[in-house]
Amino acid sequence: MPSKPKAIVLLSGGLDSSTCLYWAKSKGYAAHALAVSYGQRHLREINAARAVAKAAGAQFTHVTLELPWLATSSLVNKKAKLPAIPLSRIGKEGIPSTYVPGRNLLFASLAASLADSLGAQAIVIGANALDYSGYPDCRPEFYKALRLAAVRGTRFADGGTLKIFTPLINLDKAGIARLARRLKVPLELTWSCYAGGKTPCGVCDSCKLRAAGFDRAGFPDPAL
Amino acid sequence: MPSKPKAIVLLSGGLDSSTCLYWAKSKGYAAHALAVSYGQRHLREINAARAVAKAAGAQFTHVTLELPWLATSSLVNKKAKLPAIPLSRIGKEGIPSTYVPGRNLLFASLAASLADSLGAQAIVIGANALDYSGYPDCRPEFYKALRLAAVRGTRFADGGTLKIFTPLINLDKAGIARLARRLKVPLELTWSCYAGGKTPCGVCDSCKLRAAGFDRAGFPDPAL
Numbered sequence: 001m002p003s004k005p006k007a008i009v010l011l012s013g014g015l016d017s018s019t020c021l022y023w024a025k026s027k028g029y030a031a032h033a034l035a036v037s038y039g040q041r042h043l044r045e046i047n048a049a050r051a052v053a054k055a056a057g058a059q060f061t062h063v064t065l066e067l068p069w070l071a072t073s074s075l076v077n078k079k080a081k082l083p084a085i086p087l088s089r090i091g092k093e094g095i096p097s098t099y100v101p102g103r104n105l106l107f108a109s110l111a112a113s114l115a116d117s118l119g120a121q122a123i124v125i126g127a128n129a130l131d132y133s134g135y136p137d138c139r140p141e142f143y144k145a146l147r148l149a150a151v152r153g154t155r156f157a158d159g160g161t162l163k164i165f166t167p168l169i170n171l172d173k174a175g176i177a178r179l180a181r182r183l184k185v186p187l188e189l190t191w192s193c194y195a196g197g198k199t200p201c202g203v204c205d206s207c208k209l210r211a212a213g214f215d216r217a218g219f220p221d222p223a224l
Numbered sequence: 225m226p227s228k229p230k231a232i233v234l235l236s237g238g239l240d241s242s243t244c245l246y247w248a249k250s251k252g253y254a255a256h257a258l259a260v261s262y263g264q265r266h267l268r269e270i271n272a273a274r275a276v277a278k279a280a281g282a283q284f285t286h287v288t289l290e291l292p293w294l295a296t297s298s299l300v301n302k303k304a305k306l307p308a309i310p311l312s313r314i315g316k317e318g319i320p321s322t323y324v325p326g327r328n329l330l331f332a333s334l335a336a337s338l339a340d341s342l343g344a345q346a347i348v349i350g351a352n353a354l355d356y357s358g359y360p361d362c363r364p365e366f367y368k369a370l371r372l373a374a375v376r377g378t379r380f381a382d383g384g385t386l387k388i389f390t391p392l393i394n395l396d397k398a399g400i401a402r403l404a405r406r407l408k409v410p411l412e413l414t415w416s417c418y419a420g421g422k423t424p425c426g427v428c429d430s431c432k433l434r435a436a437g438f439d440r441a442g443f444p445d446p447a448l
Contacts, residue, residue, distance in 0.1 A: 102378045
């Protein structure tokens with residue numbers, strides 16, 4: 001029996017990326033989870049990522065980026081105040097202070113480098129362009145350009161296949177919650193809150209988007 | 225007087241990237257040098273980069289990537305043998321063992337993130353498609369795709385200008401050596417050798433390409 005093709009899944013340990021990990025498994029890939037620390041407030045999410053990868057039977061690699069300039073983001077700078085705006089305004093007030101400059105470009109480059117090194121055939125990223133926070137690197141046109149750069153900037157330029165999947169890009173949070181349930185994602189292990197306390201804060205953009213998603217999907221969030 | 229536009233220059237401390245730094249200055253940019261350690265054999269090049277940046281009056285940022293999978297490259301894995309093949313075969317035997325998976329994609333993503341954070345308008349990369357070692361991420365078509373990904377994956381997606389310059393891409397090493405002399409690059413501070421001894425080894429691909437360049441340019445290498 002030929003071995004399964006490998007897929008690198010960027011895994012934060014939140015709802016979206018955990019759903020991507022199980023999506024990759026459901027598509028027949030041997031999933032290799034890549035978690036990246038970059039000084040974000042919630043190291044707790046790395047522990048969630050590790051637990052989700054273990055539950056999925058996926059390989060797990062964790063790397064740390066120490067990039068001093070990322071402190072411009074309120075997600076990294078612990079002295080900055082996290083935004084707490086009404087749900088209806090999220091994603092509509094320009095790029096929020098939680099934006100990390102070029103984050104998904106960096107993450108995808110790390111994944112492409114790992115894919116090149118392992119001979120993986122796919123990268124899976126949980127970007128989402130609907131219920132999102134207004135980040136430029138969550139838009140479909142970015143991923144189209146990214147694929148070409150990732151292929152041309154690696155061994156895949158000379159042959160082989162490298163796909164970039166963003167299976168959630170056109171789903172709303174309710175759709176993601178439903179997909180997660182269908183794929184049997186261990187939702188109780190996931191962590192989406194930006195604040196990183198013992199329990200989700202309930203007021204950051206990420207908590208609000210997640211709560212509204214489960215609300216519309218019509219079933220309770222197993223992580224609460 | 226309006227302040228100069230900023231350019232992020234990826235600086236390894238070698239001939240090519242040092243020439244790029246002085247090229248950016250000559251084009252009216254306030255240069256910000258970015259040096260990246262990734263476990264390469266020659267930490268010595270970081271010291272060269274710092275010295276060249278200082279001589280150019282450029283800001284200098286040094287970051288370290290600890291990516292365990294890069295050990296597949298003989299440039300990173302200290303137990304691997306560096307290739308030493310005849311000059312005429314360099315770049316003609318497929319991708320060499322010194323290839324670091326997705327290196328320039330990673331480097332450019334770091335530069336794009338820094339550019340996004342600082343509001344810089346340009347990224348300068350010393351890639352070179354002629355006298356090169358056969359790396360896929362040194363080809364012009366990669367940089368075209370990269371620019372689109374870098375713009376779409378950052379704040380520049382919503383406006384502003386981000387250029388990616390590869391001023392050496394169509395020069396041979398002799399041409400680079402001549403350009404470096406014209407731009408008054410402090411060549412005696414630069415370091416190109418892959419091996420990282422006290423003096424350049426003279427037998428690695430990088431030493432051979434550099435020596436042949438100065439030879440054809442018709443003047444001695446001030447670093448020797």
